[in-house]
Amino acid sequence: MKLTATQESGRLTLALSGELDHHEAKNLIRELEERIDTGLPRDCVLDLEGLRFMDSSGVAILLKLHRRMNALGGRLFVQNVQSQPMRVLDASGIDRIIEISA
Amino acid sequence: MKELNSVRFEFPSLSANEGFARGAVACFAAQLDMTLTELGDVKTAVSEAVTNCIVHAYPDSVGPILLRLRILEGGELEIQVKDKGRGIEDVERARQPLFTTGGDDRGGMGFTIMESFTDSMKVRSRVGAGTTVTMRKRVEKRRKAR
Numbered sequence: 001m002k003l004t005a006t007q008e009s010g011r012l013t014l015a016l017s018g019e020l021d022h023h024e025a026k027n028l029i030r031e032l033e034e035r036i037d038t039g040l041p042r043d044c045v046l047d048l049e050g051l052r053f054m055d056s057s058g059v060a061i062l063l064k065l066h067r068r069m070n071a072l073g074g075r076l077f078v079q080n081v082q083s084q085p086m087r088v089l090d091a092s093g094i095d096r097i098i099e100i101s102a
Numbered sequence: 103m104k105e106l107n108s109v110r111f112e113f114p115s116l117s118a119n120e121g122f123a124r125g126a127v128a129c130f131a132a133q134l135d136m137t138l139t140e141l142g143d144v145k146t147a148v149s150e151a152v153t154n155c156i157v158h159a160y161p162d163s164v165g166p167i168l169l170r171l172r173i174l175e176g177g178e179l180e181i182q183v184k185d186k187g188r189g190i191e192d193v194e195r196a197r198q199p200l201f202t203t204g205g206d207d208r209g210g211m212g213f214t215i216m217e218s219f220t221d222s223m224k225v226r227s228r229v230g231a232g233t234t235v236t237m238r239k240r241v242e243k244r245r246k247a248r
């Protein structure tokens with residue numbers, strides 16, 4: 001699991017690659033929240049182009065980030081979602097809450 | 103249904119073994135003519151079941167997880183994940199989408215994902231004795247050889 005963060009004015013892009021399961025999620029969520037809390041972005045873009053695998057632990061992380069951004073008055077966008085992670089997001093129905101694009 | 107092949111693994115409920123369990127099922131399933139999507143589905147289902155053992159069955163300790171994989175006649179993969187942990191009080195309720203006892207870190211979607219990514223899912227559980235989840239995935243017959 002690898003995280004690359006880039007901030008341009010009010011937009012924070014967090015790019016994840018590798019496999020996101022409960023094992024990885026434990027540390028990742030802390031790192032992601034830290035990035036948001038220090039960057040205080042208006043928009044947060046989660047780029048999942050390099051993410052090969054995700055399960056429900058990833059869904060919980062997306063929901064957490066969404067709530068965090070809402071609390072800051074900002075928005076979360078999830079983009080470049082690959083096929084296996086997209087199937088998990090579809091099954092969980094969170095595309096009704098979070099803006100997700102393939 | 104006749105069994106054509108089977109393997110068993112036992113490992114401790116350490117989160118580092120979640121990736122191992124996914125890899126093991128992918129390797130074993132290579133004997134079946136699965137599509138990438140089907141393979142992704144069974145890896146996801148195994149990941150959910152094993153994570154549940156680690157998070158819920160043994161919340162404050164490390165205990166054994168048993169993974170049994172079988173290939174059944176007609177091209178069906180059976181996945182069984184068993185623990186000797188805390189057990190589930192009300193299985194019907196636990197299977198409902200969004201039901202969780204895991205608080206903020208969990209979404210209550212694991213059983214829903216397992217159910218939608220396989221053809222059948224059975225959950226047997228006894229409080230204080232443990233839980234067994236058995237899933238089956240049929241491999242769709244391809245009409246044309248690729």
Ligand SMILES: Nc1ncnc2c1ncn2[C@@H]1O[C@H](COP(=O)(O)OP(=O)(O)OP(=O)(O)O)[C@@H](O)[C@H]1O
Nearest residue numbers: 056154158159196202203208209210211212213233
């Ligand atoms: N092996 C198990 N042992 C004990 N309790 C379990 C086990 N598996 C599931 N449960 C119970 O069933 C509930 C629902 O499980 P499910 O996997 O659907 O959701 P979750 O694990 O809470 O959240 P998510 O899977 O989305 O991270 C759990 O919260 C837990 O109470």
Ligand SMILES: [Mg+2]
Nearest residue numbers: 150154212213
């Ligand atoms: Mg779960």
